[in-house]
Amino acid sequence: MFENLSLLGLQQYWWAIVSLLGALLVFLLFVQGGQTLIYTVAKNESERKVIVNLLGRKWELTFTTLVTFGGAFFASFPLFYSTSFGGAYWVWMAILFAFIVQAVSYEYRTKANNFLGQKTFEIFLVVNGILAPVLLGAAVSTFFTGSMFSVNLENIVLTNPNSLTISSWETPFHGLEAVWTIKNLAFLQNISLGLAVFFLSRVLAVQYFQHQIDNEAIQSRLKKQLSINAILLLVFFLFWFIRLLFLDGFAVNAETKEVFMEANKYFNNLIQMPVVLIIILLGVVGVLWGLFLNLFKKSMNGIFFTGAGTVLTVFGLFLIAGYNNTSFYPSTFDLQSSLTIENASSSKYTLTAMSYVSLLVPFVLAYIVYVWNKMDASKISETELMQDSHTY
Template identity: 60%
Template sequence: MFETLSLLALQQYWWIIVSILAAILIFLMFVQGGQTLIYCLGKTDMERTILINALGRKWEFTFTTLVTFGGAFFASFPLFYATSFGGAYWVWMLILFAFILQAVSYEYRTKANNFLGKRTYEGFLFANGLLGTILIGTAVATFFTGSPFNLSSTISTSGEITMINQVNWESPYRGLELAFNFGRYATFVNLSLGLAVFFLARVLAVLYFMNAVDEENINKRLKKKLINNAAPFLVFFLFFVTNLLLMDGYAVDPESKMVTMESYKYLNNLLQMPLVLVIFLLGVVMVLLSIIRPIMAYEKCGSKAIWPGGLGTFLTVFALLLVAGLNNTAFYPSYTDLQSSLTIENASSSHYTLTAMSYVSLMIPFVLAYIWYAWKAISNKKITAKEMEDDDHVY
């Protein structure tokens, strides 16, 4: 069935899959957002335990989605894997360190004799929440604003060794310049998406707690936290989207494959792909509603708001990534060497590999189904202080 598709169709199919995984990942980063709210929302030990346990039952899904996203990107667009991970070394390393620390923290936090103490593990969770969201958001923004690299696939036989392929990153800061080089306007755009993701993750965390936690004192604080985080989210998101729609983008000529700068490229992408525009607008509206409705009618809408919020996040991110990669656009552009920019065509795996992987992708709905089933089975009621006292596996 997939064998008969053209290479381009497979590339597009895989760009959609990767975008879906990224969109799920950003939604699931409510876990990270929640990790930065533990001390704002929990004033006693028990309250913090409740919050951490509410997140602790979900953190592995976020983590596993990140790993799967990486694997799927590697299999379908290996040149991106080589270029971005090898090039923006420090950005990815910091993200990874943040996730390393997270992985032990839930399990070890309250265990006896845990060497570092409860507070340290809570600090690890906070660091993961802060760095993970901001840096991943910033990295996604570079899909539009570009990075400083060139690729040489010419062979140099001079000297001691022959290199066939080589990724050259043109900044000694290895990716950190994308977040901290304030001499370049694009840095502000990058960071605005990073901060938007950070505050969005906190908004989603608040909505998740409304849904999952039944503890009076925490619930009282949630509404205020929602407003406090929604406001900066909207500011940063609006800044990012405005810039995105107005900026020049990296266009690919479908015939010659040459990359050129095109005015209003991303706006044009939305207009030329009306379905993506609809998905985007729908997503944004759902996120807005999920913020407004609990503020207006907390009792009635609070505990359900995570669903439109989550779906809205998914749709918005999904649409943004489709804008980055489809419609003859370079999804990982180089601003120092336009022709080294990565497109879904020049960065992808072969027809054979994409076909094989496409069959594997048919398992994804099945995986989602059993995750859903298992979730329902173990979290059919809200988390309470009583459960924390009774259960023998509490983080």
């Protein structure tokens, strides 16, 4: 089946898979958003227990999606793995540290003799809740604004061992410079997307809480939080998105594979790929409709629309970063080092083999949805937690 696809077809298929995983990851960052709200929407230990236990049954999905996103990127576009992870070292390390402290915090938070105390593990949750969306958002923004690196595959045959590295980061800050790069005001763009993803994660969390928590006091605080975070989300996202449409983008000459700057490249991508335009529009409308439902109607079902809208929007944004002869990981240091889905991908054989593995994804999604429904069939309350022997 997949053998009949061309190499480019497989590369596009895998870019779609990676984009989908990235989109699902952004949606699942609602766990992180929720972690930043544990002192805001919960005012006592009993309320906090409700919030933490609700999130604690979902954190592993976000964690696993991040790991799978990384694995899928490695398998399909290893040159990105090599270049970005080895180069933007500090950014990825900061993200990893944020996830290390999160992984233990739910389980250890209220356990006796936990060494660091409950408060510390809660701070770990808040730290993860802030760092993960902000850093991931800023890192994804560099897919559009570029980074300072160079790639030379032939370095592997050099005789000087210190020059063997094929991908080199060309600043000593290893990725941190993304938040202060003045050229083309890249820092504004990167910080904006980081903050947009941060407030999006909080919006999603608030709406998920509204749907799942049976507690009036918490519910009343959630409504206020939704308004504040929704406004901030829209401000930062719209700034980032509208500016993106007017940016010079990193285009690839289809014939020569040369990378060059094209005015309004990402706007052009939307126009030239109407399906992607529709996906993004549907996504944005979905998010807005979800917000409208919970803010102005009595419905608590906004999460379904905001969640689906988030997945569609992020999916579409990844597609305009990689499709239509665009460099998905551009280099501002050396344009010709920029990574594209063609020059960074695995071989045809590997992509074909992995494509068969990707057929498992619908089954995986199906059992996740099934289990999710089982666990979330009823709302969570303090009473339920008192009856449960294993709580966080």
